[in-house]
Amino acid sequence: MIIILVAIPMFVLFLAIEAISYKYLPADDELGYELRDTATSLSMGLGSRVWGLLWDVVALLGLSAVYALSPLRIEMSHWWAWVLLLFGEDLCYYAFHRGSHRIRLFWASHVVHHSSQRYNFSTALRQEWTGLGTFIFWIPLAAVGFPVWAIYLQQSVSLLYQFFLHTERIDKLPRMIEAVMNTPSHHRVHHGINNHYLDKNYAGILIIWDRLLGTFEPEVERPRYGITTQLTTHNPIRVGFHEWYAIGHDVRQASRLRDRVGHVLRGPGWAPATGDRVVAA
Secondary structure: OHHHHHOHHHHHHHHHHHHHHHHHOOOOOOOOOOHHHHHHHHHHHHHHHHHHHHHHHHHHHHHHHHHHHOOOOOOOOOHHHHHHHHHHHHHHHHHHHHHHHHOHHHHHHHHHHHOOOOOOHHHHOOOOOOOOOHHHHHHHHHHOOOOHHHHHHHHHHHHHHHHOOOOOOOOOOOHHHHHHEOOHHHHHHHHEOOHHHOOOOOOOOEOHHHHHHOOOOOOOOOOOEOOOOOOOOOOHHHHHHHHHHHHHHHHHHOOOHHHHHHHHHOOOOOOOOOOOOOOOO
């Protein structure tokens, strides 16, 4: 997305400001930055833009095909069309984000974003290098007649907004904002691996979807960050593909077709022997 590429200098600026703030305004209960962790996050972010070009082309072709086949059209010259798109795209993002935690095929990509045990602006840039098929969650927008360029624009707005959620420097905001908007406090919960924080707060811009759909959890204790089985490496290749390797291993070890399918399409940690699902961070 061109807007995200243009925004890279802004990301770097705010990352530097936040890192400097820890030097002059340290906090005992905040982790701040660590050189190797930050380098890994930046490497993953740069790599995601290179690999992302491929997935962007796939998504563009897929959404354009749906839009071309749809008899519906929404003219973006109307102010209300942008309001509808904001709510519609945000709901699609919620569905994508929830699916990325509940379907291992998608979690294999998304786990990268959760792999850091720290939480700062560099964490926002720790993005996946694979995005196989995730555009399907935005198909309803093209199907009802939103132009593909407008969908992409709103996705960029959402990603820009979400960058600023990845910080421990901002405490809870006024109650009315916390009630409607996704905030750093809400998103810290999402990145937490505390038991009652797992699989919560999937919001993009609006936290209302989590409140309505039963996945909201307020921040009541300091989160522990990362994934339930923490990585012990800063190697970008291993960070980017470790879950794909694990899926391949589990599929090869499975003796039945339905178990192989389960390892791909069931939740992270699903095991055919018991059918139990281990909830992922």
